[in-house]
Amino acid sequence: MSIPVSVPIQWYFLLAGALFVIGALGALSRRNGITIFLSIELMLNSVNLLIVAYARVVGERTGDLLTALNGQILVLFVLAVAAAEAAVGLALFIAIFRGRRTIDVNRLNLMRW
Amino acid sequence: MEVAVFAVFALLALGSALVVVLHRNPIYSTMSLVVTLISIAVLFVLLGAPFLAALQVLVYTGAILVLFLFVLMLLNVGAGGRGPDRLGQKIGAVGASAAFGVVMLTLLWGRFHGFELSPLTEEIVALKPLAKQLMTTYLLPFEMVGLLLLAAVIAATALAKKPEVRLPREKT
Amino acid sequence: MFDLLATGAKMAVWMTVLLSVTPVMVWVERRGAALIQDRLGPNRVGPLGLFQSLADAVKLLFKEDIATLESDKFLYTLAPMLAVVPALTTFVVIPFGPDIEVAGRPVSLLVSEAETGALLLLALASLGVYSLVMAGYSANNKYSLMGAVRASAQMISYELALALSVVAALVPVGSLRLDHVVSYQQGTWWGFLPHWNLFPQFIGFLVFLIASFAETNRLPFDLPEAESELVAGYHTEYSSMKFSLFFMGEYMSMATLSILASTLFLGGWHLPGLDYSGWWVTAATTGLLVLMAKAALFLLLFVWVRWTFPRFRFDQLLRLGWKVLLPLAIANLVLVAALTVSGVL
Incomplete structure (x- = not known):
């Protein structure tokens, strides 16, 4: 297999997919609340990568430069929402930790029946 | 050149992502996620989105992850959790994410096969x-x-x- | 090949400047402190004690490199390395001279002509906090940890005010590139007042200045290493070259922020009335010297303030950052935007 000059777009897709799967694995298997949170951030980022790559390809295929930009703007909003989510999520963890001295999600079972 | 940059940072992103998920100490996970996010920022540059790359580093690594570290140090949770690991949960997690990976692979692989991006121009960036x-x-x-x-x-x-x-x- | 050489030369200039800042500034700081406190300061090694820093460097190199038993060795070693990275990377977007022509080819005296210029600089500078946090966490010492917690809270709080004052300085220019910022500030108002951002954006300038004291952990905001309460804060457990890397990191960030302040608010390498059109070597040297002279003013201010003001309390520090500087920075941004839209600037 010869080495291509520019990066084939599939590689980006595959990388984004792999990162997402790793993130999902972490979010499902870990018990520390903050590690789960980090895994979710990882998943968000893999999707961001996918959006940018996809927007670039579609933009180039249709010859419309705005399409690539729209993808980037979508990612911009994801960034802002992630910041909001992190602020609220971490505040929640602090509040939970204050009451229960743990952030192990398996032990947070007050709402379970 | 471009391929080399991609390869280095893609591998870096994958490796550090694995550390994020697998390391027992949440502080290491956070630091490792910093590496992942910076690698993704580099890939953003390759994809013609330098603005996003700078914002990614500024917002994500410069603010959000510092907040994570701040909370981790404030709570001082430390490595490892108490209580036995739930084997069922681990197996379920691996199974579910593997299944998800297969679905995504089939969806993404066929798209734009062999499509090569044209080189970046001033107009794009x-x-x-x-x-x-x-x-x-x-x-x-x-x-x-x-x-x-x-x-x-x-x-x-x-x-x-x-x-x-x-x-x-x-x-x- | 030519481009590669030119880039290499430009980076060499910056490296020389930044690496020589630490020894010179240590001397200036100690002599300045002595002057302010009415004593002599180092005056034994070399004329006026000028070689004191060299002697100190030798001493630090030969000191024993201690790592505590309970420390996290990986992060403990990585942290001092990262301390110098932001300072040694941010210079790439700062211009130090006019566009010149070498052997018939145009060369602009800035390493990277990235469109994202100032934003890239802010992004790289924002990574500086990791070294402090790593150092404080890995040492496994309660004073270090306290220092790290303080550092992370302080640096994200003041980064906002700092970034907003930088953005305000970019608004009238309409570009993120710092060489455009410099060329915007050329010329004069009414023939005598330099066309610098300093005058219309004095509030932004003050906010930038105060926030940069906090970002470099200098007095009156040196809470992460407050020696009277935390021993030495995040670098309590460091010795030898590892310690001196933190030391260098602090002085180099001071230098970078001083250079950035001169570029954003004092017209950078340009001084009205100077001739930059001659031979390229003289043009480049003049530009560099003018920029260094302006940065030196800020560096002297850093020293002056350090030996004049007492330290803030942590709640006072956060209150100042969030309730005073941030609203001021936003007000300044709105004002500048309004002035720009109405065509005054």
Whole structure:
């Protein structure tokens, strides 16, 4: 297999997919609340990568430069929402930790029946 | 050259992502996620989005992950959790994410097969069109994100605020 | 090949400047402190004690490199390395001279002509906090940890005010590139007042200055290493070259922020009335010297303030950052935007 000059777009897709799967694995298997949170951030980022790559390809295929930009703007909003989510999520963890001295999600079972 | 840069940072992103998920110490996970995010920022540059790359580093690694570290150090949770690992949960997690991976692979692999991006031009990486688009077409969502951030600030303050403890008065 | 050489030369210039800042500034700081406190300061090694820093460097190199038993060795070693990275990377977007022509080819005296210029600089500078946090966490010492917690809270708080004052300085220019910022500030108002951002954006300038004291952990905001309460804060457990890397990191960030302040608010390498059109070597040297002279003013201010003001309390520090500087920075940004739209600037 010869080495291509520019990066084939599939590689980006595959990388984004792999990162997402790793993130999902972490979010499902870990018990520390903050590690789960980090895994979710990882998943968000893999999707961001996918959006940018996809927007670039579609933009180039249709010859419309705005399409690539729209993808980037979508990612911009994801960034802002992630910041909001992190602020609220971490505040929640602090509040939970204050009451229960743990952030192990398996032990947070007050709402379970 | 481009392929080499991609390869290095893609491998770095994958490796550090694995550390994020597998390391027992959440501080290491966070530091490792910093590496992942910076690698993804480099890939953004390769994809013609330098503005996003700079914002990614500034917002994600410069602010959000520092906040994570701050909370981790404040709570001082440390490595490892107590209690036995749930084997069922681990197996289920691996199975579910593997299944998800297969689904995504089939969806993504066929798309744009063999499509090669044209090299980056000044036109693609220009900032002004992006700013214009953000301030015209996407003005409403932009304002709403501002509102969302304000709401998040208020919510976070309310949540993290220490509840006022009223000690029962001791009988003398 | 030519481009590669030119880039290499430009980076060599910056490296020389930044690496020589630490020894010179240590001397200036100690002599300045002595002057302010009415004593002599180092005056034994070399004329006026000028070689004191060299002697100190030798001493630090030969000191024993101690790592505590309970420390997290990986992060403990990585942290001092990262301390110098932000300072040694941010210079790439700062211009130090006019566009010149070498052997018939145009060369602009800035390493990277990235469109994202100032934003890239802010992004790289924001990574500086990791070294402090790593150092404080890995040492496994309660004073270090306290220092790290303080550092992370302080640096994200003041980064906002700092970034907003930088953005305000970019608004009238209409570009993120710092060479455009410099060329915008050329010329004069009414023939005598330099066309610098300093005058219309004095509030932004003050906010930038105060926030940069906090970002470099200098007095009156040196709470992460407050020696009277935390021993030495995040670098309590460091010795030898590892310690001196933190030391260098602090001085180099001071230098970078001083250079950035001169570029954003004082017209950078340009001084009205100087001739930059001659031979390229003289043009480049003049530009560099003018920029260094302006940065030196800020560096002297850093020293002056350090030996004049007492330290803030942590709640006072956060209150100042969030309730005073941030609103001021936002007000300044709105004002500048209004002035720009109405065509005054």
